[in-house]
Amino acid sequence: MIDRMTEARGFDTFDLRYIGLIAAILGIGLLSIHSVTHDQDGGIAPYYLKQVAWICVGTLAFIVMWAWDYHTIARLAYPAYAVVLFLLVFVLFEGRTSKGAQRWIALGPFSFQPSEFAKLVLILVLAQYYSKAPRVGWLQRVIVPGLLMLPGLLLILKQPDLGSGLSFVAVYAAMLLMVGVRSQALGIALLFSVMLFPFVWEGAWGALHDYQRQRIMAFVDPSYDPSGKGYHALQSRIAIGSGELMGKGLFGGTQSQLKFLPEGHTDFVFAVYAEEWGFVGVLVLLVLFVSLIWLSLDIASKAKDQLGALLAVGIVSMLCFCIVVNIGMTAGMFPIVGIPLPLVSYGGSATIMSMASLGLLLNVKRRRLSLFY
Amino acid sequence: MLGSYSEAEYGDFQRRLILLRIGLLLVVALLALRLWHLQIREGAYYRDLSENNRTRQVLMEPARGLIYDRHGVLLANNVPSFSLYVALDEVKDREALIEKLSDLLELDPAFIRKKLGGKGGKLLPRKIKDRLTLRDAVLIESHRLDLPGVMIQVESQRNYPGGVTASHLLGYVGEVSAEQLEKPEFSDLHQGSIVGQYGIEKSFDRYVRGQAGSKRVEVDAHGHEKRAVVVEKPQAGNDLYLTIDVRLQKLAEELLGREYGAIVALDPTNGDILAMASRPAFDPNVLSRELTPKQWVEIVQDEGRPLNNRASQGQYPPGSTFKVPMAVAALESKTVSPFSTVTCNGGYQFGNRIFRDWKATGHGAVNLHSALVHSCDVYFYTVGQRMGIDLMAEFGKEFGLGQSTGVNLPSERTGIMPSTEWKKKAKKEPWLPGETISVAIGQGYVTVTPLQMANLIATVANDGVNYRPRLVLAVMDRITGNLQELPAVPRGKINAKPETFRLIKEALADVVKVGTATRAKSSVVTIGGKTGTAQVAALRTGPEESIPKKFRDHAWFIAFAPVESPKIAVAVLVEHMGHGGSAAAPLAKEVIEAYFKLNEGQSAGATDAPVAERVGATSEPL
Numbered sequence: 002m003i004d005r006m007t008e009a010r011g012f013d014t015f016d017l018r019y020i021g022l023i024a025a026i027l028g029i030g031l032l033s034i035h036s037v038t039h040d041q042d043g044g045i046a047p048y049y050l051k052q053v054a055w056i057c058v059g060t061l062a063f064i065v066m067w068a069w070d071y072h073t074i075a076r077l078a079y080p081a082y083a084v085v086l087f088l089l090v091f092v093l094f095e096g097r098t099s100k101g102a103q104r105w106i107a108l109g110p111f112s113f114q115p116s117e118f119a120k121l122v123l124i125l126v127l128a129q130y131y132s133k134a135p136r137v138g139w140l141q142r143v144i145v146p147g148l149l150m151l152p153g154l155l156l157i158l159k160q161p162d163l164g165s166g167l168s169f170v171a172v173y174a175a176m177l178l179m180v181g182v183r184s185q186a187l188g189i190a191l192l193f194s195v196m197l198f199p200f201v202w203e204g205a206w207g208a209l210h211d212y213q214r215q216r217i218m219a220f221v222d223p224s225y226d227p228s229g230k231g232y233h234a235l236q237s238r239i240a241i242g243s244g245e246l247m248g249k250g251l252f253g254g255t256q257s258q259l260k261f262l263p264e265g266h267t268d269f270v271f272a273v274y275a276e277e278w279g280f281v282g283v284l285v286l287l288v289l290f291v292s293l294i295w296l297s298l299d300i301a302s303k304a305k306d307q308l309g310a311l312l313a314v315g316i317v318s319m320l321c322f323c324i325v326v327n328i329g330m331t332a333g334m335f336p337i338v339g340i341p342l343p344l345v346s347y348g349g350s351a352t353i354m355s356m357a358s359l360g361l362l363l364n365v366k367r368r369r370l371s372l373f374y
Numbered sequence: 375m376l377g378s379y380s381e382a383e384y385g386d387f388q389r390r391l392i393l394l395r396i397g398l399l400l401v402v403a404l405l406a407l408r409l410w411h412l413q414i415r416e417g418a419y420y421r422d423l424s425e426n427n428r429t430r431q432v433l434m435e436p437a438r439g440l441i442y443d444r445h446g447v448l449l450a451n452n453v454p455s456f457s458l459y460v461a462l463d464e465v466k467d468r469e470a471l472i473e474k475l476s477d478l479l480e481l482d483p484a485f486i487r488k489k490l491g492g493k494g495g496k497l498l499p500r501k502i503k504d505r506l507t508l509r510d511a512v513l514i515e516s517h518r519l520d521l522p523g524v525m526i527q528v529e530s531q532r533n534y535p536g537g538v539t540a541s542h543l544l545g546y547v548g549e550v551s552a553e554q555l556e557k558p559e560f561s562d563l564h565q566g567s568i569v570g571q572y573g574i575e576k577s578f579d580r581y582v583r584g585q586a587g588s589k590r591v592e593v594d595a596h597g598h599e600k601r602a603v604v605v606e607k608p609q610a611g612n613d614l615y616l617t618i619d620v621r622l623q624k625l626a627e628e629l630l631g632r633e634y635g636a637i638v639a640l641d642p643t644n645g646d647i648l649a650m651a652s653r654p655a656f657d658p659n660v661l662s663r664e665l666t667p668k669q670w671v672e673i674v675q676d677e678g679r680p681l682n683n684r685a686s687q688g689q690y691p692p693g694s695t696f697k698v699p700m701a702v703a704a705l706e707s708k709t710v711s712p713f714s715t716v717t718c719n720g721g722y723q724f725g726n727r728i729f730r731d732w733k734a735t736g737h738g739a740v741n742l743h744s745a746l747v748h749s750c751d752v753y754f755y756t757v758g759q760r761m762g763i764d765l766m767a768e769f770g771k772e773f774g775l776g777q778s779t780g781v782n783l784p785s786e787r788t789g790i791m792p793s794t795e796w797k798k799k800a801k802k803e804p805w806l807p808g809e810t811i812s813v814a815i816g817q818g819y820v821t822v823t824p825l826q827m828a829n830l831i832a833t834v835a836n837d838g839v840n841y842r843p844r845l846v847l848a849v850m851d852r853i854t855g856n857l858q859e860l861p862a863v864p865r866g867k868i869n870a871k872p873e874t875f876r877l878i879k880e881a882l883a884d885v886v887k888v889g890t891a892t893r894a895k896s897s898v899v900t901i902g903g904k905t906g907t908a909q910v911a912a913l914r915t916g917p918e919e920s921i922p923k924k925f926r927d928h929a930w931f932i933a934f935a936p937v938e939s940p941k942i943a944v945a946v947l948v949e950h951m952g953h954g955g956s957a958a959a960p961l962a963k964e965v966i967e968a969y970f971k972l973n974e975g976q977s978a979g980a981t982d983a984p985v986a987e988r989v990g991a992t993s994e995p996l
Binding site for chain 2 (some may be wrong): 178179180181236238239240241242243244245246255256259261275276279280283284287290291294295298301302307310314317318321325328329332333334
């Protein structure tokens with residue numbers, strides 16, 4: 002009954018602010034992508050135009066995820082997870098390899114990354130799991146969802162896609178914390194992880210590709226740099242730092258324009274932006290991101306049920322994780338793990354996934370109780 | 375609340391959301407702090423780094439000056455070629471780079487390591503290899519991303535269109551060596567600079583070298599040049615006009631053919647070297663390249679010693695050509711008069727040893743004139759014995775024997791003009807009287823270079839006035855366009871009566887007319903000359919043909935023409951070809967005839983006309 006009542010809600014100023022923020026961030030992304038790729042051949046179209054196309058598809062996904070009742074969507078979580086797992090297996094055998102990782106499934110001239118969609122599906126699965134029944138005891142609260150996550154995580158790490166794998170774990174951890182873990186359960190989990198650490202380390206380190214190990218080692222010890230992987234991090238720091246207060250202006254970033262900065266339109270787009278727009282521009286972008294997350298957390302806190310709240314928390318924590326880790330890695334605070342900056346980095350899968358997630362968030366808000374207002 | 379969402383849990387959830395917000399703000403603040411540190415506190419530092427990142431110093435090698443012959447025929451120029459450089463400051467892992475480069479270009483890793491380790495600042499790119507083939511250059515370009523710091527530069531490369539023509543004279547170029555860099559005259563150079571290593575390229579290096587420029591170029595991370603930021607233009611070296619006539623030079627080289635030997639042609643009136651051929655030769659285009667150690671060993675160990683300029687570095691006994699200075703000495707020292715005679719019966723007894731004449735039956739009664747014409751050994755044995763070695767040495771030195779001619783070529787050899795003092799110094803032994811007799815006919819300790827003999831006969835032809843052999847006629851300044859002529863350098867006059875030279879020239883003319891060098895007789899011009907046969911092995915058994923070639927005599931002929939007013943002096947030496955009259959004299963005749971045919975219709979001194987025209991063209995007075 003209440004559902005039906007709230008269904009009638011249209012757009013309000015909240016929605017406009019929310020969509021305005023998303024548009025502003027997307028705009029910054031387009032600008033930076035264009036700036037760094039304007040002299041590059043993007044294939045069938047310039048990169049920024051292709052990104053516009055992705056944003057259009059993303060808008061469609063946004064609308065679908067917004068319009069359709071999230072309870073219905075959540076009911077599709079397990080079948081969707083099965084499809085994603087299938088795609089992840091498929092990509093291991095048939096995927097397109099790029100830079101040593103097999104992450105893409107080719108679809109004509111396009112290719113998409115199942116691991117990006119896996120993130121959203123995982124949020125749906127975990128939210129559905131926790132809201133279905135009162136999960137009590139550490140087995141139900143920690144272990145079972147952990148086991149649910151595990152096949153997806155392992156398949157993603159196998160590609161290997163360290164960034165997506167880490168966001169997987171981050172989403173799991175954030176949702177775990179939000180549903181609440183008894184100190185006892187947390188203690189056991191900690192104990193286990195400490196006990197398992199040598200095995201995990203051995204397994205995880207052994208499973209990493211050479212370039213990933215080097216990236217991590219280049220972070221831990223920059224002088225350990227057998228093949229110049231620290232170069233990446235250094236060029237990124239130089240790009241950001243040389244932007245100083247006001248930046249070098251659009252197309253003025255020598256680091257990115259002269260291709261000293263690799264992956265300028267994808268994972269390192271933040272460095273391009275920081276170089277061209279300086280600390281002032283960086284603060285503007287950070288404020289935009291914080292505002293978007295702030296509004297998203299409002300949605301979480303005012304969700305009408307646990308499913309909605311968990312969905313919101315999952316999406317917010319995933320966005321937060323990607324934003325913080327991406328900016329942190331370009332600024333030399335974290336190792337380089339290959340996570341795109343949501344809504345800013347070039348890339349179809351990530352853009353569509355981010356916009357779909359935000360659509361789902363607005364869906365949660367749309368169906369909240371009028372009681373809160 | 376609905377469903378499983380209990381009130382207690384709802385409250386917990388809201389509290390955790392607040393914690394999440396605080397956590398988020400903290401993390402974002404941390405990020406902002408880090409960015410503030412990078413962009414504001416250390417911004418200037420990173421700005422510097424980014425400036426350095428995009429600009430790179432690139433040296434621009436100068437084009438070496440061109441070399442022409444006296445008529446403006448091009449002998450050495452420059453062609454574009456690909457050079458491989460490495461910017462050290464961009465190299466992360468030197469060993470990996472060395473390995474990749476040695477794989478791609480099939481170079482010895484030790485060689486690349488040495489090149490990378492050369493002297494110079496870290497910002498100075500090191501030249502690894504020049505004259506890359508197009509294939510190698512493309513290969514490097516296509517592996518650009520795996521080869522940080524590696525760049526391909528188009529540079530001018532020395533080229534000798536004539537190949538082996540005048541190779542000993544021109545020399546070759548090469549990278550400045552580590553030892554050379556230590557020397558003050560190379561102080562403005564750097565590792566990888568090209569300098570002359572032999573011949574005129576070496577001795578006139580400071581004229582033709584030019585000055586390197588540099589540019590700061592903006593490059594992207596792939597090393598592609600985006601634009602030059604500052605350009606300090608390289609300054610091309612000055613052009614040289616040589617004294618040689620390349621047509622005569624080629625002829626002289628063809629005349630020698632496959633035989634080992636040298637031909638030098640001088641203008642006696644000013645010391646101009648008209649031709650200086652040495653065989654076997656080398657291709658300076660090959661030598662100017664980076665040779666592999668194996669190639670180098672092959673060239674150095676070549677039995678024919680092709681790198682040796684036999685004209686200025688080959689030292690041979692002069693044989694009977696030595697009778698020319700001997701004749702001057704004999705007259706001037708009044709050891710003999712033109713009319714005094716010596717009876718030759720085919721041998722000369724000294725103590726219990728007999729010195730043979732080349733003609734076993736003897737020449738009968740000979741005076742100075744007939745002794746020269748028929749090259750009578752006994753006459754000169756007698757004269758030499760009367761003069762003594764030290765007086766002979768005195769006159770020999772007057773003619774420049776045993777000392778440098780002063781020609782501007784690297785490593786000129788002086789030969790030996792022996793004397794008692796010389797033997798004491800060099801051999802730590804007293805002079806033996808019998809040795810004087812050998813020297814009197816140009817055997818024994820005395821050795822000369824073909825250039826010295828050409829200079830000697832030119833001096834005789836010029837009545838004792840001697841010039842320093844000159845190689846470069848003029849230098850054309852690339853900046854001002856001025857043509858600066860290098861004047862002929864007189865080296866003094868032999869203190870002898872004109873009568874003496876007249877008598878000797880008459881005799882030398884008769885050598886060609888009726889004497890030992892009738893095969894040099896020309897219908898074009900009157901030629902005077904003297905044959906010589908330099909003994910290589912002391913013991914001779916059987917006829918010439920039965921002796922292994924390396925023990926056969928060297929053939930000499932020195933000549934001048936026309937006898938009346940000499941315009942050209944020639945020295946010909948052919949190794950192991952026996953008699954000078956048969957093996958050397960015809961060659962000299964060919965050269966002389968060619969010279970007069972080439973310069974037909976031109977008055978004396980008109981050979982410089984093309985240079986003079988160029989002076990006019992540049993509209994700058996000298």
